[in-house]
Amino acid sequence: MMCLAIALNFLPVYLTTFSDTFGKQGGLTAEQLGRIPAIMFLSFIIAILVTGPLADRGDAKRIILFGLITTTAGLVLVGFAPSYAFLLFAVAVMGFGAGVLDMILSPIVVALQPERRSAAMNWLHAFFCVGAVGAVLIASIGLKWDVSWRMVALGITIAPIVTFLLFLGLRLPPLIQEDAQREAMPQLIKQPYFIACLIAIFLGGATETGLSQWLPTYAEQGLGYSKEVGGFALAGFSVGMALGRMAAALLHERIAPISLMLGCCAVTIGLFFIISFPPSPAVAIAASIAAGFSGSCLWPTMLAITADAYPRGGATMFGVLTAFGNAGCSLIPWLVGIIIEYSEIHIGLLAVALCPAGMIGLLLWMSRRSRRQAPALAH
Numbered sequence: 001m002m003c004l005a006i007a008l009n010f011l012p013v014y015l016t017t018f019s020d021t022f023g024k025q026g027g028l029t030a031e032q033l034g035r036i037p038a039i040m041f042l043s044f045i046i047a048i049l050v051t052g053p054l055a056d057r058g059d060a061k062r063i064i065l066f067g068l069i070t071t072t073a074g075l076v077l078v079g080f081a082p083s084y085a086f087l088l089f090a091v092a093v094m095g096f097g098a099g100v101l102d103m104i105l106s107p108i109v110v111a112l113q114p115e116r117r118s119a120a121m122n123w124l125h126a127f128f129c130v131g132a133v134g135a136v137l138i139a140s141i142g143l144k145w146d147v148s149w150r151m152v153a154l155g156i157t158i159a160p161i162v163t164f165l166l167f168l169g170l171r172l173p174p175l176i177q178e179d180a181q182r183e184a185m186p187q188l189i190k191q192p193y194f195i196a197c198l199i200a201i202f203l204g205g206a207t208e209t210g211l212s213q214w215l216p217t218y219a220e221q222g223l224g225y226s227k228e229v230g231g232f233a234l235a236g237f238s239v240g241m242a243l244g245r246m247a248a249a250l251l252h253e254r255i256a257p258i259s260l261m262l263g264c265c266a267v268t269i270g271l272f273f274i275i276s277f278p279p280s281p282a283v284a285i286a287a288s289i290a291a292g293f294s295g296s297c298l299w300p301t302m303l304a305i306t307a308d309a310y311p312r313g314g315a316t317m318f319g320v321l322t323a324f325g326n327a328g329c330s331l332i333p334w335l336v337g338i339i340i341e342y343s344e345i346h347i348g349l350l351a352v353a354l355c356p357a358g359m360i361g362l363l364l365w366m367s368r369r370s371r372r373q374a375p376a377l378a379h
Contacts, residue, residue: 001105001124002131003160004098007071008044009132009238010156011036011078011091012213013139013231014149016220021149022084032084034337037213039088040095041330045323047099052319055104056182060172060315063104068164070097072157079153097160103322107315110307111173117307118257121300122249129242129296131159133235140231175315183312185320193369196362197306198324203359204298206328207268210352211275211295212237213333214345215288222345223281233285237292244296257301258367265356265363267294272353276346295356299325305366328355 018036019027047067055063074094081087105124113120135156142152188194215237216230225233248260271291278284306321307313332352339348 001101001127002134003068003071003163004101005128005131006135006156006159007075007094007098008040009212009234010135010139010152011040012216012234013136013143013227015217016227017143017149018084018087022087028084030337030340031334033217034213034334036088036091037209038330038334040091041209041326041333043092043095044099044102045326045330047096048103048319048323048326051100052103052316052323055107055175055315055319060104060108060175061167061170063100064167064172065164067097067100067104068160068167070094070100072160072164073097075153075157075160079150081150099322099326102326103319104315106303106322107175107318108172110318111175114311116252118252118301118304119249121304121307122245122252122297125300126242126245126249126296129238129245129292132238133242136231136235136238140228140235143231144228182314183310183317185316188310188313188317188320193309193366194306196366196369197302197309198321200359200362200366201299201302201306201321201325202328203355203362204295204302204328205325206332206355207265207295207298207352207359208241209329210332210336210355211272211288211291211349214336214349218288218345218349219281219285223278223284225281225285233288236285236289240289240292241296244293245300247293248297248301257305258363261298261301262360262363262367264294264297265360268356269353272350272356276350276353298356298359 015033015036016027019033022028023032051063051067071094074090074092074097077090077093078087081090106121109120109124110117138156139149139152141147142149212234215234216227219225219230219233220227244264251260268291271287271294274287275284275291278287302325303318303321306317310317332355336348336352339351
């Protein structure tokens, strides 16, 4: 999980650097910058959809090893990218490898912790944030010490290479109990509750990356800070997310998952207003870090709620869920870039608040809906 976080999170620190490196006079446009994470997450989604069904029929260990190799290759290609078009290709390769990893890790952890899915999902995804913090700090320190972004991309390949070696000696559990019949995706997709889960995780991913992918650029261009401060702001956001997910894991027996998510959505909406119209730049950065904490549980807790409701969904179900979540991660940063083109970055970030607002409506509907087989609210 830390390896895929490294692949996905060091890029935002260098958006303005990419603009200077690959743009002509005036640099890349906001839409072109937004296209970088959009392409990365689109490839991420394709990997999830392609490898999800394979995981239910194949070897989870081989899938993880393939994901680590592909992620490493993508980082190497980024390091040697000679043009903007090649950079998009490189981040697509890197995103594909990270997508393979993100698809397979959640069902493995659910198989290991069937009685504590909400806590297990939040712990697992907390280490995504730990990896994100490491990547952003490395990139930010590289900026401060004038280390080339190309050297940074090549240097962090150490993480997936070492992890590959560690996984060679592991044995992994079956993703579904051998005597259980997997619930087919055509059956799941017809159920309104499952559709609501898909839309909710889309909005959860959108809430997270709508801010995180633009935070360094906002700190630099919207608040007047340096590139280094923008990188450290993103690191703070990731620290907030890690702590928030750990807190959600510790609270899973005290607060019902949907109730926890409703409260977090409400707080996140308020923080987006503070971020967009701050009384001072320092308050905007603090509110951004707090939004990382408040919005952190939305993605992993929704995965757990769905797994509780559909325990026989298998890796294919997790693949579809993760694909929808990353569709939000891909689409919203790009839409924010388009909004910025026609207004300003403050308005672009404020528009992201519509995502947790929409999630509140879905969660209220889900709280009134139960499945006799495995009601989500019984967790």
